Amino acid sequence: MKTPPDPHHRHRFPAELISHAVWLYHVFSLSFRHVELLLAERGVIVSYESIRRWRLKFGSHFAGRIRRRRPRPGDKWHLDEVFIRIQGELRYVWRAVDQNGVVLDILVQSRRDCTAAKRFFKRLLKGLSYTPRIVVTDKLRSYGVARRELLPDAEHRERRYLNNRAENSHRPTRRRERHMQRFKSMRQAQRFLSAHAFISGHFRPRRHLMTAGRYRAVRAKAFKIWTQGIPPLKAAWA
Template sequence: MDSAPPSSKGHRYPVEIIAYCVWLYFRFPLGFREVEELMLERGVLVSYGTVRRWCAKFGQTYVDALRRRRPRPGDTWHLEEVFMKINGERMYLWRAVDADGTVLDILVQSRRDTAAARRFFRRLLKKTHTVPRAVVTDKLRSCGAAHREVMPSVEHRSHKGLNNRAENSHQPTRQRERAMKGFRSTGGAQRFLAAFSGISPRFRPRRGLNTGPKPGPRHMPHALSENHSIT
């Protein structure tokens, strides 16, 4: 498979405009038409269809670039799965975060059995290129069975009350899901949530930790384009 990053060659607008639109869509509960209106207010005429194509083409690319720059994940991983309706069908969103609440990965699956847990564990190890010291899950037996098979040397803590970090990490997703009135397909949900989970938390200010002037939104596309050039 060709792993070359998408190119902005042939696009009418510079990378800064593209990155700004992608950031707006994934950072705030906005639709494509609302991003179009915001850009028009700034004197940039771009259609909602173009914004949609930019988000589909460049969203995951920006996420991958941001993840390459983030620190090594903590040695304790918190895993949680929640159900969600996609086109009327019950699906499950699997999520893993480290002790700092950094999202390590998400995966939309149709089940939460041992095979689904095993698939998510293996995906985590492959994407992070590291092995944790401990894994924290709820009482789901499938997680215990998959843990014994995939990472038996890792400590496993199975307790509902210890998994608040993963549970809290689902809240922004729930809010966005309601704003979008649900997802229409599993593939669409996976693509959106993978980008959303990578971009949105990256630019959320940590309350009480900021001592200097806060950057305005016009700094954000520069931060994205700095992380990964698409020219």
């Protein structure tokens, strides 16, 4: 079997350093210049523009690897949509999480009608060997139409306050949107939010529900998954 090409090939900096820069940007509310400064303190001289290109090239790659390694999502899905402004126009971020708060997927769309809801449901179901038992949404009618057509056997709940889990999941998006001074295009928003949701969420388990020992074990496992597949560091940067 032919080995897939190394995406880090012909980069001046080693893969582990690139991975660390992308990790800093997505896990913490840092700008590219902040990441540049943190690396400079460790003796790594790299331009913030290079960090921006690393994020564009490798962010989705790292997020996809995390997504493939995650356990099977829960059978109770919480769906919600929130508006954002891109170039002065309203756009909608559709988000789905399971009962444990794990992000299932994100889709940026220009509408929130039945067609948009069906598109999001199809994206969620793509490649899955199971269907959810319960779907929790707000009272947007588009969800009901899509659910009846694509998930006829799932129970649909849409009572007030029942969907707080999905609504709270939007908060990191709002913080980063303000920090980035809004998104510049739907494509940029989709690329960033898809990667950010999986990378950031991977390192943010529900700490308040765990003992200290359990939290450390989950954190160690998260770091292990993150570093798998990254070639060993070949240049010292202590």
